[in-house]
Amino acid sequence: MANLNCHICEQGCVLAEGKTGMCGMYEQKDGRIEERFPDRYLVACPISIETMPILHYFPGGKFLQISTTGCNFNCPGCISTVIVRQMPRESRAFQTLTPEQIVEKAIQEGCMGIAFLMNDPLASFSTFLRVAKLARARGLQVGCSSNTYFTETSLARITPYLNFINVGMKGFFDNAYHRCGAASGIAPVLRNIRSLVSSGVHVEISAIFMKDNAEELTELAKFIARISPTIPLQVMRFIPFENADISLEPTVCEAEEFCTTLRKILPFVYLFNTPGTELLHTTCPECNLTVYRRNFYGPMGAKPYGEHPASENSGQCPQCRCDLNMIGASSDSAFQEGDFEGGYPFTRALEIVEAILIAMGVRDKRKLAKAWESLLEKGGLKKLHHGIQTPRTYIETVRRFGQIADVSESAEDLAGFLEEKLAYINAGVSMATHLPRVYYTMAKPLFYINHERLENQLVETAGGISVNKSMDSVGRPGRNFTKERLVALNPDVIFISAFISNSVTDFCEECLQLDIQVNAVKKEQIYTPPSPGWDFGSPRWILGLMFMANVLHPEIFNFNVMAEAKQFYRRFYQMDFSLPHVNRSFSKPDREWQWA
Ligand code: SF4
Numbered sequence: 001m002a003n004l005n006c007h008i009c010e011q012g013c014v015l016a017e018g019k020t021g022m023c024g025m026y027e028q029k030d031g032r033i034e035e036r037f038p039d040r041y042l043v044a045c046p047i048s049i050e051t052m053p054i055l056h057y058f059p060g061g062k063f064l065q066i067s068t069t070g071c072n073f074n075c076p077g078c079i080s081t082v083i084v085r086q087m088p089r090e091s092r093a094f095q096t097l098t099p100e101q102i103v104e105k106a107i108q109e110g111c112m113g114i115a116f117l118m119n120d121p122l123a124s125f126s127t128f129l130r131v132a133k134l135a136r137a138r139g140l141q142v143g144c145s146s147n148t149y150f151t152e153t154s155l156a157r158i159t160p161y162l163n164f165i166n167v168g169m170k171g172f173f174d175n176a177y178h179r180c181g182a183a184s185g186i187a188p189v190l191r192n193i194r195s196l197v198s199s200g201v202h203v204e205i206s207a208i209f210m211k212d213n214a215e216e217l218t219e220l221a222k223f224i225a226r227i228s229p230t231i232p233l234q235v236m237r238f239i240p241f242e243n244a245d246i247s248l249e250p251t252v253c254e255a256e257e258f259c260t261t262l263r264k265i266l267p268f269v270y271l272f273n274t275p276g277t278e279l280l281h282t283t284c285p286e287c288n289l290t291v292y293r294r295n296f297y298g299p300m301g302a303k304p305y306g307e308h309p310a311s312e313n314s315g316q317c318p319q320c321r322c323d324l325n326m327i328g329a330s331s332d333s334a335f336q337e338g339d340f341e342g343g344y345p346f347t348r349a350l351e352i353v354e355a356i357l358i359a360m361g362v363r364d365k366r367k368l369a370k371a372w373e374s375l376l377e378k379g380g381l382k383k384l385h386h387g388i389q390t391p392r393t394y395i396e397t398v399r400r401f402g403q404i405a406d407v408s409e410s411a412e413d414l415a416g417f418l419e420e421k422l423a424y425i426n427a428g429v430s431m432a433t434h435l436p437r438v439y440y441t442m443a444k445p446l447f448y449i450n451h452e453r454l455e456n457q458l459v460e461t462a463g464g465i466s467v468n469k470s471m472d473s474v475g476r477p478g479r480n481f482t483k484e485r486l487v488a489l490n491p492d493v494i495f496i497s498a499f500i501s502n503s504v505t506d507f508c509e510e511c512l513q514l515d516i517q518v519n520a521v522k523k524e525q526i527y528t529p530p531s532p533g534w535d536f537g538s539p540r541w542i543l544g545l546m547f548m549a550n551v552l553h554p555e556i557f558n559f560n561v562m563a564e565a566k567q568f569y570r571r572f573y574q575m576d577f578s579l580p581h582v583n584r585s586f587s588k589p590d591r592e593w594q595w596a
């Protein structure tokens with residue numbers, strides 16, 4: 001049988017009989033190229049459109065997210081690695097749903113439409129095309145997030161059914177595309193953006209901002225402005241996962257300065273992965289009024305809040321009537337997803353389970369797949385959400401996944417270690433005569449972490465009073481609030497999250513600029529755990545707990561946390577602890593660690 005060229009994406013793979021291409025999602029069979037896993041979904045659940053994220057299209061609108069697996073690119077540090085590459089494609093975690101069932105589900109859930117995200121729709125092109133056609137015929141809207149490496153042929157097939165798209169760009173120079181294995185460089189993406197815009201598809205563009213690509217993204221912004229200056233540009237502050245180098249992560253301050261500069265080229269530039277930033281809001285380019293407000297909602301996501309213009313005027317600034325390129329009516333309130341459901345919080349749930357298994361010495365990917373299948377059974381995500389909220393329930397969760405993965409003995413070793421340290425800290429704290437008031441934040445001073453989260457329970461276990469517990473329990477992982485409220489709370493100590501973190505110096509500087517007069521600022525009692533992954537997600541929270549105990553009660557505790565980290569890495573990962581090699585991944589202990 002002759003080899004066949006795949007014309008779905010610009011990778012242009014040549015497939016021999018029975019063989020697959022780069023994405024592994026198509027194979028040549030009997031002289032035809034066929035999708036290997038049609039109608040198989042890892043995710044089919046409602047989200048608000050900003051979770052996708054899309055910001056200028058039916059704000060707050062509820063859409064049915066669909067995600068499969070696989071990707072035509074292989075980008076270093078991909079945030080979707082767990083679903084794109086690690087989830088076995090034959091796993092029973094996938095549900096088979098026909099296009100009719102997907103469309104029916106969207107209608108029954110009260111969704112305005114369907115959005116394909118998290119992995120690339122090019123990996124499941126015929127599945128997506130069939131869903132898109134049926135959805136449009138039933139009056140639903142259709143959109144996707146994609147690297148947009150469509151060929152002209154495949155783009156022409158999908159465009160009539162697309163209402164909106166988030167084009168995930170890798171940079172603006174060919175090199176950035178070559179690093180992701182995209183042999184034809186950036187040219188097809190630029191061609192496709194022009195085509196989509198001229199076809200009337202609502203286009204938003206996202207790009208990752210790293211320490212070394214400001215010049216490249218500036219050129220990208222200029223290119224977008226030449227097509228249309230009202231196209232939104234989503235700047236993703238780089239979060240180094242997988243094998244990515246943490247030294248490429250820009251600080252909050254650097255990212256905000258950069259986006260402020262870009263707003264001189266494009267008025268609708270947004271900064272993601274930066275809780276508390278004002279640069280996630282839509283500000284009128286004419287009169288400077290803040291028209292739409294949004295909170296950080298996990299990696300790569302946003303969540304609208306506060307008042308916004310009435311539906312009939314959602315596209316205009318209410319003060320000066322300037323056109324904001326906001327398409328469609330806004331919803332009264334944004335849909336709130338279930339625990340770990342939708343967008344990238346879902347991938348974090350998979351990573352947390354992976355983190356627990358790796359720390360129990362699991363090196364067999366089949367055991368990981370088994371644990372993920374259990375997680376994705378009905379109610380499993382909710383159970384995990386509750387299971388990781390306190391040190392005690394986390395330890396139970398360790399034992400539960402130890403049983404599921406048939407490694408109860410190793411689970412017992414890890415759980416026993418956590419319990420032993422916990423008991424030591426409890427005994428120490430019982431002698432404390434004063435409990436400091438502690439505020440836990442992410443990245444910027446005015447974003448508080450929801451009181452249910454583990455970080456706040458660690459504070460109380462380490463002998464502090466969590467002031468976050470007096471705040472509304474809304475927002476995941478937390479939400480913006482006012483300076484007045486923070487001043488009224490008057491914390492003695494502030495901890496900055498180890499996941500979406502900030503430099504303590506920059507944080508203090510901002511507190512002074514905002515005139516946040518609280519004890520923690522006056523006495524310079526502001527800290528962030530010394531290493532990522534020490535306060536949420538991974539069992540390494542035990543190291544963060546020791547660090548917190550030292551800070552809150554130096555009269556009682558004197559842990560050598562770096563020596564503790566070395567012992568923990570040796571005992572549970574069988575490797576050396578090397579701080580510069582640890583990145584933001586919950587699951588992998590450092591960037592060198594890989595599944596065999
Ligand atoms: S979709 Fe792209 S990566 Fe996948 S087989 Fe076809 S050409 Fe290759």
